[in-house]
Amino acid sequence: MLAAAVGLPAGLGLGLLVALGRLDPLPAILTMAGVMALTAALILPRFRDLERISRFAADLSDRGDLPVPVPRHSRAAAELAQSIARLRRSWETQSGQLKSLALSHETVLDSLPDPLIMVDPGGVVRRANLAARLVLGRVLENQEVTQVFRDPLVLEAVEAVLAGAGGREVPYVVPVPVRRDFTLRVEPLPTATAEGAVAMLMLHDITTLVRMEQMRADFVANASHELRTPLSSLLGFIETLRGPAHDDAEARDRFLIIMQEQAQRMNRLIEDLLSLSRIELMEHTPPTGAVRLERVVSAVVGALEPQARAQGVTVETALPDDLPAVIGEREELAQVIQNLLANAIKYGVPAGASAGRVEITAGTLRRGPVAMPQATRADCVFVAVRDHGDGIPKEHLPRLTERFYRVDSARSRQLGGTGLGLAIVKHILNRHRAAMVVDSQVGGGTTFTVYLPRAASGQQLDDDPPGPSPRPARGNPAAA
Ligand SMILES: Nc1ncnc2c1ncn2[C@@H]1O[C@H](COP(=O)(O)OP(=O)(O)OP(=O)(O)O)[C@@H](O)[C@H]1O
Ligand SMILES: [Mg+2]
The missing domain is CATH 3.30.450.20 (PAS domain)
Structure with missing residues (x-):
């Protein structure tokens, strides 16, 4: 523009003067050349400014931290450089925002x-x-x-x-x-x-939901099956008593004894089911009392003494005098020991033998097993109930605490078991934030060890003497 603004009028003026004969062509050409040289001198620095800005814009696409050039010869070029730098900054901000938005979408999706x-x-x-x-x-x-x-x-x-x-x-x-x-x-x-x-x-x-639904269905099926067995037996005997054995006094007495056993079995089953559901209801609220395990153990051993004697089982207890108290509820802990000892008495006589031996030991540990919740694992008290029976094959161990699970159903039923004892133990221990570990050797006996959190030394002791076991001792009803 500058070249045109200066060169065009000068060229036209000189051309007119030459045409009118007022100026010789040579001085006109020389003057024109001078004007062109002057124009070029004026234009070239501005061109260089523009060139620098164009290089700056090109470099800016690779690196965002370049200093903005300051053109000395053109204000428009200086403004252009500033605008390019501003554009680059705003593009950078927006692209940063877009990147972090994409990243946060990615994070949200990945954290689902x-x-x-x-x-x-x-x-x-x-x-x-x-x-x-x-x-x-x-x-x-x-x-x-x-x-x-x-x-x-x-x-x-x-x-x-x-x-x-x-x-x-x-x-x-x-x-x-x-x-x-x-x-x-x-x-x-x-x-x-x-x-x-x-x-x-x-x-x-929905795996948990499906499993729970399956467990619920299994539970209903198992519970009704367990109830139906003694019930069918009762109905059978009632029918016999009303029919063929109507006038047979001796048969009547015999049948009535069996009927009583079956009714007691149904009663036990219902008691155990109710007990289990009560414990489950309470499971989320851990007990707060302090209990002395040695008292609980000796009360339970005393209560099961007749049963042990009937089975020919000797129960030996070796508990340290200074066993610290545990955090727990006395009745529930009595139920735990009662179930474990009853099992040891029931299953602790090896096949073919007529006598057995059960040992109960206890002690303290700085750290409980991994099965125990992290919060209560430190400083715990253990009680171990060991028998010398036939033991439990390894594959059954993980399922022992399932409701109605028995290693040998026929034997367990014949011994009067409902298959709910260890399920009750598990739920009580869950409530106590405690754990149980089973160690068994086929042919070498079984040890059930219970780990309970230790009570704080200053904690008020639950001094009431343990009441009668809430779950009546049981064994082979015929043998009792
Ligand atoms: N000390 C043990 N030695 C060998 N097997 C055992 C022992 N304790 C438990 N079991 C096995 O585990 C099964 C489940 O025990 P659990 O106490 O839950 O039921 P139960 O003793 O059959 O019936 P319940 O306790 O309701 O009278 C038992 O049927 C038995 O097969
Ligand atoms: Mg049992």
């Missing part, structure tokens, strides 16, 4: 406990959160949904949603390494995501 997968219209996984990678496989992105899920129900649901149908829910099972049950929800996304995903698959883990 439920697996989540997004697929594009072609059924290819475009995004998967951490939970999905853990449950379904490490690399999910870019895999066909048909490779991730083999279940036809799931694939049908995905296909339908990708074809435009509304969201739907199907069950989904991951069989290995441990079976897990999920509900899988397929939902269309309102708008496609940046990665091109148009539908979302969400899995919700």
Whole structure:
């Protein structure tokens, strides 16, 4: 512009003067050359300014921390440099915000406990959160949904949603390494995501729910079965007494004894079920009292003495005099010791033998077993009930505390057991934030060790003498 502004009028003026004969061509050409040289001298520094700014703009795309050049010859160029620098700064801020937004979306998705997968219209996984990678496989992105899920129900649901149908829910099972049950929800996304995903698959883990439902169903089935057995026996005897044995006084007496046993068995079962449900209700509130275990043990040993004698079992107790008190509820702890000792008496006589021996020992530990909750593990008191019976095969050990679980059902029933004793023990110990460890050798006997948190030294002792065992001692009713 400057060249045109200066050069054009000068050129036209000189041309006019030459045309009118007022100026010779040579001086006109020389003057014109002078004007051009002057114009170039004026323009060139500005060009250099623009060149510097253009280099600055180019370098700025690679590095954001460059100093802004200060053009000396053009104010417009200086303003341009400032504007470019401002633009770069605002782009940097916005790109930072976008990055942190994307990162926080990623973090939120990854911190979701439920697996989540997004697929594009072609059924290819475009995004998967951490939970999905853990449950379904490490690399999910870019895999066909048909490779991730083999279940036809799931694939049908995905296909339908990708074809435009509304969201739907199907069950989904991951069989290995441990079976897990999920509900899988397929939902269309309102708008496609940046990665091109148009539908979302969400899995919700319902394994615990399914297990609980299974346990509930098993429990009802087991409880009714346990009740039905003595009940059928009772009904059978009533029928016999009303019919063929109506006038047989001797048979009547014999049958009445058996009927009484069966009725007592039903009664025990109901008592145990009620006891279990009461303990479960209280399980979330740990006891606060301080109990002296040696008193509880000696009361229970005394109560089970007749039963032990009837089975030919000697019970030896060796408890230290200075055994510290434990945090607990006396009645419940008596129930624990009573169940363990009753089992040791019942199952502690080896097959073929006529006598057995049970030892009860106790002591303190600086640290309880890992089965104990972290909060109560330090400083605990243990009580061990050891018998020298046939022992328990290893595979049964993890299931002993399940309701109605018996190693040898026929033997246990014949001995009058309901199969609820150790389940009751487990729930009482859960409430006490305590633990039990079973150690058994086939042919070498079994030791049940209970670990309880120790009471603080200044804690008020529960000095009441232990009452009668809330769960009556039992053994083989025929032998008792
Ligand atoms: N000391 C032991 N030695 C061998 N087996 C045992 C011992 N204690 C328990 N068991 C096994 O564990 C099973 C479950 O014990 P639990 O005390 O829960 O039930 P139970 O003794 O059969 O019946 P209940 O205690 O209700 O009278 C028993 O049936 C028995 O098979
Ligand atoms: Mg028992």
